[in-house]
Amino acid sequence: MKFKFIEKFKERRKRKKNASGGIAKKRLQFAIIYDKLEVSDTMLQSLHQDILTVISKYFEIDRESLKIDIKPTEDLSSLVVNTHILRAKPSSAKKKKLAAQKASQKKQ
């Protein structure tokens, strides 16, 4: 026996999730934030590039995964940067130490 009503219910929920009202709300929230901040696409792109460079100094990251979002909160907009970290890069002091160790090992 198939529970038709359950399937119908599921389908209805799915439809509601994908309904255009929610899409409208999301689009509006972004449109309004961008309107207010007057951020341009080129500015966002160069910010993206700069953040990549800065983070890459300290971490090895999946460059493709870096995402920048401007999100609405109660009374301010927040800039959210998300990225996958592969591993931390050794600090410059550590690097020197490592290099020194290698050099001494070679001598021996």
Add this chain to the structure above:
Amino acid sequence: MEGKVIVITSGKGGVGKTTATASIGAALALEDNRVVVMDMDIGLRNLDVVMGLENRIVFTVVDAVNGVCDIKQAAIKDRRIKDLFLIPASQSDNKDVLEAEGMIKLCGELRKQYDYIIIDCPAGIEKGFQNAVAAADEALVICTPEVSAVRDADRIIGLLYARSITPKLVLNRIVPQMVERGDMLSHDDVVEVLSIELIGLVPLDENVVVSTNTGVPAVLQKNSPAGEAFQRIAKRINGDVDLPIEVPKSGRGLWKKLARKIGMGRRGA
């Protein structure tokens, strides 16, 4: 006591400012207030036809500001509703003909003679808007549950804040069936996006078209859900701040269906 100047505005055109002005003005007059509604859409006047007073225009708001006539001559008395007056816009001038100072002076005079001065603001954010809001004490922002109208409302709200006016929102033309289906922004969505206080929810109502066709205010029509919603908004403006805001329902619920079957249903309640 001095009267209150309330501007009805929206940013976007065609969302129902003029209907709202006429309805709220009429409803406030029905609540025993002396009310004047003023059309500030210079060059594109319409409040006069919506109110059915287009044949009685002699002087306009431009004449009143420029001292061509006195206020009593410019204010047309509505014959159906006691203490309701209209100051029409001029059709031959354009929006640059007035200045904010003139409006402030005129509204100062009107405050002495009326309890409420309701101003129908033109669409846009240019000089017509600036003149219409120049003397306003309060503002209502009319918005429909559409992306374009909400975005423009946000812009207008920002401009009103810059003038130290905290506006309230009227969400107009709600289609409850579509909201329930998820295919229309709900009033909660709009309030959240605009972060603004709500003063009324108005359902889409065919009676409004009939009302503008005939020039009879929607609040005088029987069984008009929109007319009733505007009446409740007027009550809230008039001091009944605790009057709950009714959310338009589709009337498709089980009980409503049953009630309608046995002839107890109320249309659009």
